[in-house]
Amino acid sequence: MPVFYRGPCARITHRVLAVRTPAPRRFALCGLSAVHIVELAPERDGSGATARLYATGTAGAAVVAAWPVLGSTPLAVAATLAAAALAGVGGCWRTRGHSYELHGVYQGSLQVLFRSTDRRTFSQVVRALVRAMEYADDHLTN
Structure with missing residues (x-):
């Protein structure tokens, strides 16, 4: 066979x-x-753009929330923004x-x-x- x-x-x-x-x-x-x-x-239904917008807003909110705790040094702001971006945005940028x-x-x-x-x-x-x-x-x- x-x-x-x-x-x-x-x-x-x-x-x-x-x-x-x-x-x-x-x-x-x-x-x-x-x-x-x-x-x-x-699929190109626009959900990717919505997810990216939501993740960017979440990252911005994390920076604003962490500002009083970490202080206003540029390094603290950059570190908080990077951490938020890695946590929330990573999966949103992938395409099928x-x-x-x-x-x-x-x-x-x-x-x-x-x-x-x-x-x-x-x-x-x-x-x-x-x-x-x-x-x-x-x-x-x-």
Whole structure:
């Protein structure tokens, strides 16, 4: 039994595509058709800008609250601002990367066959599935 891909997220043989993401499922290659790639861009709904604004306001409030305790020296203000920024702003500046999905028609209904945010893994799975489907076509017709 030829194995075209074996990894932590999927296993592809000459008969079956078994995936663990988005949910553990098995698809018989003979029931698959219209397989295509869908690339989802990072969300741009404005929530990142709101979070950055909120974190900046929180950092400013921390500086104002610590002012009487630490005094008005520039070093104390800078240290308080840096600590507040590290605590509140760090996670707000991260952006989500692209998500890649493999869609196809399986036994008459459109399905999400595989999903990954790792471009390399996704490409390996796609190439293996193409090879497996070609192999199945060649051996079914002969």
